[in-house]
Amino acid sequence: MKKFDLYHTNALIELSENRRYTLTDDCVDLISDSEKDYVNDLEQRYIYTLLTNLPNDLYVAVRRFIVENPICADEKMSEFKMEHCQDFKMINKIFSEAYENVPNCIRQFAEKTRKINTYLTNHLSICGV
Numbered sequence: 001m002k003k004f005d006l007y008h009t010n011a012l013i014e015l016s017e018n019r020r021y022t023l024t025d026d027c028v029d030l031i032s033d034s035e036k037d038y039v040n041d042l043e044q045r046y047i048y049t050l051l052t053n054l055p056n057d058l059y060v061a062v063r064r065f066i067v068e069n070p071i072c073a074d075e076k077m078s079e080f081k082m083e084h085c086q087d088f089k090m091i092n093k094i095f096s097e098a099y100e101n102v103p104n105c106i107r108q109f110a111e112k113t114r115k116i117n118t119y120l121t122n123h124l125s126i127c128g129v
Contacts, residue, residue: 043097050094058087066098 012027023031051059065080077099081091 047094047097050090050097054087054090058084058091062091062094066094072099 010026011024012030013021014024016022051063054062061080061084069076077095081088081095084091
């Protein structure tokens with residue numbers, strides 16, 4: 001009871017006039033709040049379960065990689081997988097659960113921005129600015 005702190009919550013179910021039980025607004029709010037957390041908890045628990053199946057040194061390396069690289073280029077992930085190729089399939093599975101692919105339009109924008117920044121840097125250094 002203390003875990004969910006329901007002691008100060010109003011009634012969750014009411015008996016209507018036609019003798020049917022209905023959920024109160026407080027109950028609907030409680031369910032919607034807990035569903036959001038529940039889904040997140042399930043995803044994180046699954047990733048944690050995959051991590052715990054790794055040897056200790058690899059567990060530390062993969063976890064450190066994820067923490068230090070919340071946004072990561074495919075090339076960097078590939079380098080890490082090649083360095084730890086003994087469990088390539090498991091690392092691949094963990095990364096596919098932990099990371100989301102960036103849409104192509106964002107990749108193209110990032111590439112154009114990088115080219116513009118390179119051009120400006122080179123141009124400004126040539127001009128002596």
